[in-house]
Amino acid sequence: MAERATEAHDYLSKPWLAEHLRDERREADLLSEVREAIFGAQDGVTSILTVVITVATATSSQYAVLVAGIAAAIAEVISMGAGEYMSSRSQREIFLAQIQKERQEVAERPHESEAEVAYMLEQEGLPETSARQAATELARSPNVLLKTMVEKELGLIIDEGGSPLQGALILAGAFAVAALVPIAPFFFLPVPAALVTAVAISVVAMFFLGVAKSRLTLRNPVRSGLEIVALVLAASAGGFIFGSLLPRALGFAGIGV
Numbered sequence: 001m002a003e004r005a006t007e008a009h010d011y012l013s014k015p016w017l018a019e020h021l022r023d024e025r026r027e028a029d030l031l032s033e034v035r036e037a038i039f040g041a042q043d044g045v046t047s048i049l050t051v052v053i054t055v056a057t058a059t060s061s062q063y064a065v066l067v068a069g070i071a072a073a074i075a076e077v078i079s080m081g082a083g084e085y086m087s088s089r090s091q092r093e094i095f096l097a098q099i100q101k102e103r104q105e106v107a108e109r110p111h112e113s114e115a116e117v118a119y120m121l122e123q124e125g126l127p128e129t130s131a132r133q134a135a136t137e138l139a140r141s142p143n144v145l146l147k148t149m150v151e152k153e154l155g156l157i158i159d160e161g162g163s164p165l166q167g168a169l170i171l172a173g174a175f176a177v178a179a180l181v182p183i184a185p186f187f188f189l190p191v192p193a194a195l196v197t198a199v200a201i202s203v204v205a206m207f208f209l210g211v212a213k214s215r216l217t218l219r220n221p222v223r224s225g226l227e228i229v230a231l232v233l234a235a236s237a238g239g240f241i242f243g244s245l246l247p248r249a250l251g252f253a254g255i256g257v
Contacts, residue, residue, distance in 0.1 A: 036084070036167050036170045036171045036174070037170050037171070037173075037174040038174075038209065038213055039171065039174075040080065040170070040171040040172065040173070040174030040175040040178065041174045041175070041177070041178040041209055042178070042206065042209065042228060042231070043076075043080070043175060043178075044073070044076070044174065044175035044176065044177070044178030044179040044181075045178045045179070045181050045182060045202050045205060045206055045232065046202075046206075046231050046232055046235040047072070047076060047179075047235070048069055048072055048073050048076070048178075048179040048181075048182050048183060049181075049182035049198060049199070049202050049232065049235050049236060049239065050235040050236075050238055050239045051068055051069055051072040051239070052065050052068065052069040052182050052183060052186060052195075052198060052239070053182075053195060053198070053199070053235075053236055053239025053240055053243060054238075054239040054240075054242045054243040055068040055069070055243065056186070056191050056194070056195050056243065057195075057239065057240055057242075057243025057244055058243040058244075060191050060192075061191070062186055062190070062191050062194070065186045065191065065194075066183070066186050066187065069179075069182070069183040069186065070183065073175075073176065073179035073180075073183065076175060076179070077172045077175055077176045077179075078172075080171055080172055080175055081168045081169065081171060081172030082168070084164070084167055084168040084171045084172070085164050085165060085167070085168035086164075088164035088167050088168070089164040092164065098150075099146075099150050102146060102149050102150050102153070103146055105149075106142050106145055106146045106149065107142070110139060110142070110145070113139070113145055113146075113149055114135045114136065114138070114139040114145065115135070116149060116153065117134075117135040117138060117139075117145065117148050117149055117152070118131045118132045118134070118135035118136075119131070120152045120153065121134055121135060121152075124152075178205075181198075181201055181202055181205050182198040182199075182201075182202050183198075184198075184201075185197040185198045185201070186198070199232070199236050202232050202236075203229050203232050203233070206225075206228040206229055206231070206232045207225040207226070207228065207229050208225065209225075209228055210224040210225030210226070210227060210228040210229070211224060211225045213228075
């Protein structure tokens with residue numbers, strides 16, 4: 001249907017173009033949210049798995065593992081959510097300040113702005129004459145000239161994207177759900193069996209997360225899954241190593257259970 005519509009030159013219709021561009025922008029916004037969710041889920045499994053393996057190896061105490069795992073998950077959820085919110089908000093404020101600076105330049109020195117745009121268009125491959133003509137046409141509308149300058153000179157867009165709060169909630173929520181994967185076995189199984197189960201289900205969960213991610217990145221799904229599995233295995237190895245060394249280090253320091 002879509003191909004036939006395109007062949008029928010519907011792409012020359014302004015309503016069709018407007019709807020098409022809206023769809024592409026919505027898809028871009030969705031991909032940004034998916035990125036936050038994937039990052040949160042990946043970090044939730046690997047970081048909390050490291051904590052529970054370290055504590056389980058060091059103490060063999062189910063209670064200690066659960067307290068440490070849950071405490072670490074709560075701390076990370078709050079920290080990551082707050083950090084993502086503040087960093088996104090600060091970044092947006094910086095971008096808005098830069099855009100305002102360019103807006104002032106367009107208002108006070110329009111010919112300079114026009115010359116800058118012409119130069120940037122020429123650098124992108126347009127002949128000098130065509131670049132100057134295009135910049136002259138853009139300069140007839142200060143808002144269009146401003147958007148062009150901001151996008152080409154600063155790599156920014158004037159249109160608002162997703163809210164910082166939304167990104168923070170997605171990241172923190174994905175982390176919280178993923179953190180349950182390595183913690184859950186310790187509620188139901190003895191520590192030795194829970195250790196093996198936590199690693200196994202974390203590997204499976206992260207492999208499928210990598211496969212799901214490959215549908216967006218268009219990469220090989222098996223390779224994408226194995227890359228995240230490698231992170232889980234590295235986190236597991238780190239947990240076992242530090243869990244084995246920690247009691248000895250504390251013992252040397254005169255600290256014991």
